[in-house]
Amino acid sequence: MSTVTQEVGGKTQRKLLNHDNINPHIRRVQYAVRGELAIRAENLKAAIAKRGRNGFSFDSVVNCNIGNPQQLKQKPITFFRQVASLIDYPDLLIPENQSKVEALYPIDAIERARKLLKQIGAVGAYSHSQGIESIRNDVAEFIKERDGYSTDPALIFLTQGASQGVQNVLQIIISHSNVGVMIPIPQYPLYTATLALYDGKPVPYYLNEEQDWGLDIAELTSSLAKARSEGVEVRALVIINPGNPTGQCLSEHNMKEIIEFCYREGLILLADEVYQANIYYPAQRPFHSFKKVLKSMGPEYDEFELFSFHSISKGLIGECGRRGGYFECTGIDPKVVDELYKIASVNLCPNVHGQVMVDLMVKPPKSGDPSYDLYQNECREIYESLRRRSAKLCKVFNSMEGVTCNSAQGAMYLFPQITLPQKAIEAAELSSHQPDEFYCLAMLDATGVCVVPGSGFGQKDNTWHFRSTFLPQEELFEGFCGLLTKFHNEFMDKYRD
Amino acid sequence: MSTVTQEVGGKTQRKLLNHDNINPHIRRVQYAVRGELAIRAENLKAAIAKRGRNGFSFDSVVNCNIGNPQQLKQKPITFFRQVASLIDYPDLLIPENQSKVEALYPIDAIERARKLLKQIGAVGAYSHSQGIESIRNDVAEFIKERDGYSTDPALIFLTQGASQGVQNVLQIIISHSNVGVMIPIPQYPLYTATLALYDGKPVPYYLNEEQDWGLDIAELTSSLAKARSEGVEVRALVIINPGNPTGQCLSEHNMKEIIEFCYREGLILLADEVYQANIYYPAQRPFHSFKKVLKSMGPEYDEFELFSFHSISKGLIGECGRRGGYFECTGIDPKVVDELYKIASVNLCPNVHGQVMVDLMVKPPKSGDPSYDLYQNECREIYESLRRRSAKLCKVFNSMEGVTCNSAQGAMYLFPQITLPQKAIEAAELSSHQPDEFYCLAMLDATGVCVVPGSGFGQKDNTWHFRSTFLPQEELFEGFCGLLTKFHNEFMDKYRD
Known part of the structure; x- marks a missing residue:
């Protein structure tokens, strides 16, 4: 007989489930x-x-x-919402409604909605657990365009915001309670919360406030050495770039050093790149993805293991409420990818509206499209205002x-x-x-x-x-x-x- | 030095993260x-x-x-999608567009969208982590109407589908690896998967196939006794009603027996009621919620602990792709509710489009509304066809x-x-x-x-x-x-x- 049952038999006031006997990892989350x-x-x-x-x-x-x-x-991007609105109510796309709909929506939004609906089938249906294939193709195309290196859509997972992806990846890495993950301090508390939840050990490294919150390899080295000397099995390093809450943006040189460090030390790299479009000094501090820098380092790094995260919640879009994002696996063991897929299956699928917004983010109106100028102006206005x-x-x-x-x-x-x-x-x-x-x-x-x-x-x-x-x-x-x-x-x- | 690091130093083929060294609980999930x-x-x-x-x-x-x-x-409910479409593109609701919009959308959909947008603020923003307050109020109203007993909106959590709610609740209950949760066999595999993931023990009880997949208290009793004799700390009982995959619908008498059993044995009850609108013999086997049956049993059961789950994915709506649902806490320790809220916070919020669909599900067009007849006809057609x-x-x-x-x-x-x-x-x-x-x-x-x-x-x-x-x-x-x-x-x- 458990204590809990005895308490009930004894009619004490305590609840069967109370603050003292819940999952202690949850209690520890801050x-x-x-x-x-x-x-x-x-x-x-x-x-x-x-x-x-x-x-x-x-x-x-x-x-x-x-x-x-x-x-x-902040106003949402008009084109994105027009497409979303059309997709929600497919009756708008039948021929009888054409002229009425064209009075309210630009033609490229109508075409895009039609194309997406054809690819998706039904937005009200569970999709592929890893995300709709055509949308993963578009994400792969976006990454290729951004970095100059191609990507396999089978290695992209659409998620309900970057947070879900981070949680899934940390959950699979934390194989026992002595696994450590290096995290920046200061950090976005998702990382400490998730480590507490899955019973891993945060291995903090400090960003250098005096150097614009820069990242010193010496600090990484000493933090890792300390954790290892305490017997922690350090498996991964988290980098938030651009930084949250610190706003720093890493130089290419620094990123190479970080990759070399991980390679030397046998660490998996988690690159949280959700702010990649929020770059305020693009000449001095442009954004480079870790994927791109890694690929530029040559075949010696072919086996390097990297997870990269992105989101629709930030950038100039700010569609937080939709919960959309993705992560990309680079150099990850295919059997581990399969296990990530299994976990995605238990969750059925990321919400399809978030997936659609990912597609719009990675494939916005192109030059020459009717909505291009408006899209450009909206982005520029938001961007300039954020800078100011x-x-x-x-x-x-x-x-x-x-x-x-x-x-x-x-x-x-x-x-x-x-x-x-x-x-x-x-x-x-x-x-x-x-x-x-x-x-x-x-x-x-x-x-x-x-x-x-x-x-x-x-x-x-x-x-x-x-x-x-x-x-x-x-x-x-x-x-x-x-x-x-x-x-x-x-x-x-x-x-x- | 960890084995992993040595492997890398030694340039073996193995990945740092491989099938043998991931979180073993994930490996065990089926x-x-x-x-x-x-x-x-x-x-x-x-x-x-x-x-x-x-x-x-x-x-x-x-x-x-x-x-x-x-x-x-299956065609989505027209009114629901009209409201969703309007909410996505709020420019449709400005006065200049009124006549054009009224040519495409009924007036009650327009009014509902306007009202929801006012309550929500911005669908593109993170909402309250527990879900939008006005929507939780509407859910509470729906429960009251359904059961005849009122509910506190503060005890309702909107979720990304019922699955997420089930996972959060099981996660908080599984306080160590010897915690058992009684689950029906056959069961929807979310339960065994989640128990594997959070390292709890499934305590199976068999449904009686010869008796229309009925639930025998004797079977519950012997299953519980067996688990306890093996030293398992059994904390909770899961009921899926109507059943998945079995389709049974419990009688009120049987439900009372189950509640008495849980009360006697000190078990928390998890009631998965996502199929509550899919009832094909309403005269013989109507749906009763566990909440209602519990409340009908009088003050002796005031401290009884129950979680009830519902979803927009099933019923006559079938909006699986939107990922929306909710769970209700009855008799749960307020400090445990706070911890559930903390976990919801780490996930930021359920997607707002799913929340909106929950609102539409619990508050559909009323008699006299312009969209009422169409809504009724669509529901009836889907229902009759499912029965056939x-x-x-x-x-x-x-x-x-x-x-x-x-x-x-x-x-x-x-x-x-x-x-x-x-x-x-x-x-x-x-x-x-x-x-x-x-x-x-x-x-x-x-x-x-x-x-x-x-x-x-x-x-x-x-x-x-x-x-x-x-x-x-x-x-x-x-x-x-x-x-x-x-x-x-x-x-x-x-x-x-």
């Missing part, structure tokens, strides 16, 4: 992006909706905590007392460091919060701006940061940046040592 | 619905597409292996030598038993297949009809079954049923003892 701050921000929003700004020093909550562009009014907003917010942070902030070479985030006065650190301790959490909660209450404390991503001991997206609408910047500066001044005055 | 037969069917399809029926005794492959209605040309097809196919199976088949009280499947001649069993052994697999492969090659061998679902020793959906289009029935009968006769003649 996920700050949606933690206390996010919940408090939601409550504030509800309160403002109910009783107006009465009692608050701001009109609205500004969600800088999640890379969620359309939540902050990134620079603007970075300047605001750097103008604050005790705050330093690297500019974002890529991605959607800034990760400023704050030097907090000792009194603030003590006050934080009294309220049972980390100092950076304490600062961020105070910021939220004073300004309505919701960011994520650095402790959710990891940071060097006794340094404090927060992550802020630069996604709020441009016209809001003056307002909330003013509030931020005022808050910071008052906070520093209040706690000045 | 998932027959998409196994050898499904792959062979795909290859046949491709071959026919390429070179016509040349060499085959059939024109096309008939996929009876997956409950995937729209793959087999189910009866037709059951009759065909029962007319075959050595085959007996219970009729489907619910769901989308028949699970006939075949008495195979000894010679067939020996031939199967020679070809390294299970006898039922051998029979199903022969069926596929002879008829193009793809079903799933009973061994993929579990069956009593030395009995052989297969699962077939009755979803092919009605007009195809005469053709493929004729081929099936002819195949079976020839098979029996060939292997007759």
